[in-house]
Amino acid sequence: MHSSSCQCFSLCRSRLADYITNCWMTQNTVGTCPNQDNHQACLSSYARLIGTEMTPNYVDNSFTNWTISPWCNCIGSGNHEEECLNFLQYFTDNTCLSKRT
Numbered sequence: 001m002h003s004s005s006c007q008c009f010s011l012c013r014s015r016l017a018d019y020i021t022n023c024w025m026t027q028n029t030v031g032t033c034p035n036q037d038n039h040q041a042c043l044s045s046y047a048r049l050i051g052t053e054m055t056p057n058y059v060d061n062s063f064t065n066w067t068i069s070p071w072c073n074c075i076g077s078g079n080h081e082e083e084c085l086n087f088l089q090y091f092t093d094n095t096c097l098s099k100r101t
Contacts, residue, residue: 012052033096
């Protein structure tokens with residue numbers, strides 16, 4: 001799983017934590033982004049991931065439904081498949097990151 005390699009490097013680990021803090025929305029959260037709907041903070045956190053082991057990539061960039069994901073998938077994750085799929089949701093199901101301004 002790709003997040004494990006990120007956890008080995010302090011720069012990547014801190015940038016991933018920043019991304020999760022500024023971008024991840026739980027199902028129970030009200031609003032479009034954490035931190036008082038600060039979409040710019042999310043975009044900045046996302047941009048800081050570029051160049052790390054977690055560099056996100058567009059997996060679907062159609063105008064109506066663009067989606068990003070890290071350069072990994074959960075094929076071959078075995079017993080950790082559920083953990084891997086949950087991790088990928090930080091990117092693929094991120095309402096704050098997909099918000100259009």
